[in-house]
Amino acid sequence: MTGTGDSRTAGDDGPPPDGHERWRQVVKRRHEPERDGGLTTAIVSAIADAGNVSPSSLKSPPLYNVVDVAGIEKAFLGLNAGESARRGTGSVEFRYTEYLVEVGSDWWIRVYEQIEAEEPEPNTSPAEGVDEAGRL
């Protein structure tokens, strides 16, 4: 669990977290405790969305084995409690299979997928890169 006091990624379509430039955001959804029930369900649903599968078919591994969701809930509820409470922001990120998942204390859940390895770099000179135009 990595908490950061950094709110730079709190913007709506902010860049991937530092050090993860090779990740592309594929899902962003806000956890609404009243609607979704627990945070576990919201995270699993977001990951399922990223893979275009139904949430109940996402089985392995159980999220419990990957991240302490109850701990996140407790920590972020504390941050959000009471208007007079010190307002802090933070986020937690973790890997789930091929995804990178970020949960913010603002209850935004973002799922990133790795940007595929680029096509073999054209080591050739621009003059020989004629096929590039045709491919796009």
Added chain:
Amino acid sequence: MTDEVEVGFENPVTEVRSPPQVLESDHVYEVLSHARRRYLCYSLLGDAEWTLTDLATKIAGWENDIPERAVTEHQREQVYIALYHAHVPKLVEQNVVAFDDASETVTPAENADQVLTALEGMGSALDSAQGTHARGSRDDGDR
């Protein structure tokens, strides 16, 4: 229970699981600190084997105050996910239940008695309505 049935919930990070032993009371209360886990444990008092789908249906009925047959697919799925990804693994880790991945059934494990005893003790004061509901027969389903 063989180790095999629990393999899906093995935590890759903390491979070492403490041997079956008496749970400290802190753990008992942690296990019982969530309404859905209490409900699951109450259900085991009534019937020693549950499929996850049946449990999810029953809990969704309880939470929404509707009969099981009125539970929607979405309501069931919401609870199912929480059971599968959070509550059951926690109970497996504490050796309170065993989970069979293939059949997705939950059965009591070594520490179940201890937890169920504690639950019965607090039942009348805290959760009697929930306990009564959980232990009620599966009357309105033909599953």
